Structure formats: structure tokens, C-alpha cells
Amino acid sequence: MYYCYGSAHSSVIAAAIHLKKLPWDRIPTLAEVEIQERFDRTENWEIGTPFFMGTDREGNEVYTLGLGPDRIMIRRIIASLIKIWNYPAREILLVDTLVCIHCLTRIGGFLSRKLGLVTIGRPLAALGIRLSYNRLLELVQATIAQVQRADYTKNDTLDPIQKI
Amino acid sequence: MHVIYHCPHPSFSAVTAAAIHLGLLAPDRKPSLRAIFEIASYFAWKRAKKGIIYPVGIDNRGNMVYLLPRGFDSTILQNVVTGVSRVLGGGKGELALVDTDLSAGRWQWGTLFFCSLGRIAGPRFFPVLEINRIYFALVRLVEQQKG
Numbered sequence: 687m688y689y690c691y692g693s694a695h696s697s698v699i700a701a702a703i704h705l706k707k708l709p710w711d712r713i714p715t716l717a718e719v720e721i722q723e724r725f726d727r728t729e730n731w732e733i734g735t736p737f738f739m740g741t742d743r744e745g746n747e748v749y750t751l752g753l754g755p756d757r758i759m760i761r762r763i764i765a766s767l768i769k770i771w772n773y774p775a776r777e778i779l780l781v782d783t784l785v786c787i788h789c790l791t792r793i794g795g796f797l798s799r800k801l802g803l804v805t806i807g808r809p810l811a812a813l814g815i816r817l818s819y820n821r822l823l824e825l826v827q828a829t830i831a832q833v834q835r836a837d838y839t840k841n842d843t844l845d846p847i848q849k850i
Numbered sequence: 851m852h853v854i855y856h857c858p859h860p861s862f863s864a865v866t867a868a869a870i871h872l873g874l875l876a877p878d879r880k881p882s883l884r885a886i887f888e889i890a891s892y893f894a895w896k897r898a899k900k901g902i903i904y905p906v907g908i909d910n911r912g913n914m915v916y917l918l919p920r921g922f923d924s925t926i927l928q929n930v931v932t933g934v935s936r937v938l939g940g941g942k943g944e945l946a947l948v949d950t951d952l953s954a955g956r957w958q959w960g961t962l963f964f965c966s967l968g969r970i971a972g973p974r975f976f977p978v979l980e981i982n983r984i985y986f987a988l989v990r991l992v993e994q995q996k997g
């Protein structure tokens with residue numbers, strides 16, 4: 687589960703990279719970024735809703751999630767829910783994509799999602815994604831490696847709420 | 851079934867609703883101010899952290915009752931709890947998320963102001979007075995929830 691502020695930009699792109707909908711060997715064009723499903727589409731009232739983006743080759747379900755302004759509180763809620771539903775902690779991995787984000791994506795996202803200036807905001811957000819693409823790619827590669835690592839899959843007590 | 855009562859953290863409404871649900875407070879008469887303080891103290895509400903879902907008991911029908919202290923906006927919280935529960939395999943009808951924030955207008959702002967003040971000063975009389983005002987509305991909410 688890739689998470690950011692509003693599940694509109696960095697988490698959507700990370701999920702697209704994970705699912706091989708975006709290239710691993712080059713930086714995508716602005717058009718390729720902008721046509722991604724849910725890119726710069728999530729509305730404010732949808733923040734907090736997990737969006738299913740697809741299933742990867744290993745059979746792992748990939749989601750995006752926006753945590754909003756109070757990330758610590760929402761992470762605590764998720765940790766509590768994992769306990770309530772007796773869900774095995776090793777089966778879920780939360781990955782913070784905001785650590786990779788470029789300031790242009792923040793500005794573009796604010797203009798588009800908060801102020802409704804989509805014409806200016808969306809290309810700016812996409813440009814920011816292009817500039818931070820290699821970092822996002824590294825994050826996704828590290829995530830996939832962690833999921834596949836034997837020590838992760840065997841360790842029941844691993845904290846799922848972690849930053850890579 | 852899991853029943854989660856939530857409200858802005860310093861407010862006592864979720865604590866009071868959970869106490870009514872569990873039969874710790876009588877539904878037909880308003881509790882004393884001291885009783886509300888004691889209930890809040892019993893559930894260690896003052897030390898509760900926003901976002902942690904605290905189990906507080908099981909009702910006479912076997913439903914688990916929880917408290918969830920939150921911030922003042924509940925939209926994201928509701929989306930996360932319902933959405934993530936679905937991802938984790940929680941079925942529809944297995945979880946009830948009950949917003950006990952029934953205060954409005956100047957009472958809401960008053961609660962916010964005095965609760966913030968309470969963090970520094972200690973006493974929280976305004977939230978208790980608020981409970982005194984909305985007590986029977988909370989009773990109705992709990993009864994509605996219990997069906």
C-alpha cells in the first residue's frame with residue numbers, strides 16, 4: 687500500500703511503476719504520467735479511501751492511500767485495525783512515497799486539487815514526477831525486494847507501518 | 851460486531867457513549883459531573899492518543915466496544931476505517947463507526963477552545979458541561995446503534 691497526502695500523485699505513480707504500467711528503464715513523458723489512472727484525480731472528500739490499483743506478478747495487491755494532514759494519527763488507526771481484524775502483519779506493507787516527492791508536484795497538486803486550477807496544476811505536478819522519477823523507481827524496487835525477502839515473509843512481528 | 855465510538859479527543863462524548871452502551875451509566879437520568887470525570891478516568895481518556903483504537907469492553911450481545919480519539923475533522927478517519935477494514939477482510943455489517951460529536955455552533959468552538967486550554971491548565975469543565983447538555987442525545991444515539 688503506497689501512501690502520500692492525497693493519493694493523487696506520488697502514490698499513484700509508485701503503484702504504476704510497481705505494476706509496470708510505467709517504464710523502469712527511462713523517465714516517462716509528461717503525457718505518459720498524466721494519463722495514469724487516478725493521477726491528479728482524487729477529490730478531497732476521497733482522501734483516506736484505499737484505491738485498488740492492480741495485482742502484481744507475484745500476486746500482491748497494490749493500493750494507493752492518502753493520509754491527509756495528520757499522518758501519525760492515520761498510521762495509528764491502520765495499526766489498530768490490523769490488530770482488530772487479526773490480519774497477519776507480514777501480509778501488509780505501507781510505503782511512504784512523500785519522501786521522494788519534488789516540490790513542483792506539491793505546488794502543482796495544491797493548485798490542482800485544492801484550488802481547482804487543473805490546467806496549471808496538473809502539468810506542473812507531472813513535471814515534478816518526472817524530476818523525482820528515479821527516486822520513486824528506487825523506492826518501488828526496494829519495496830519489491832523487501833516483499834520478496836525471505837526474512838520479511840517469515841517474520842510475523844515485523845512492524846508493517848514502516849518507512850523504507 | 852465491532853462498535854467504535856469516536857470524537858475529538860479532549861471531548862468526553864465518546865467515553866460517555868461507550869459507558870452508556872456498556873451499562874456503566876444509566877440511560878434514564880443524567881450522571882453527576884463527578885461521575886463523568888470518573889468514567890473518563892476509568893477509561894484513561896486523558897492519556898489516550900489520537901488514532902489508537904482502544905477496546906473498552908464487550909456488551910451484553912457480545913459486541914466489542916472501542917473508543918477512538920481523533921482530531922476535529924472526521925472525514926479522512928471514516929474513509930480510512932471503512933476502506934482499510936474492507937482491505938483487511940472486515941465484512942460489511944461487522945463494524946459500526948459512531949461519531950458522537952453532537953455539539954454544534956458555539957458549543958463546538960467552546961469545546962475546542964476549553965479543551966485546548968485544558969491541555970495546559972488541567973480542568974475540563976466545559977466538556978463535562980457539554981455532556982450534561984447532550985446526554986440524552988447520546989443515549990438516543992447509543993440506543994439507535996444497539997438497534
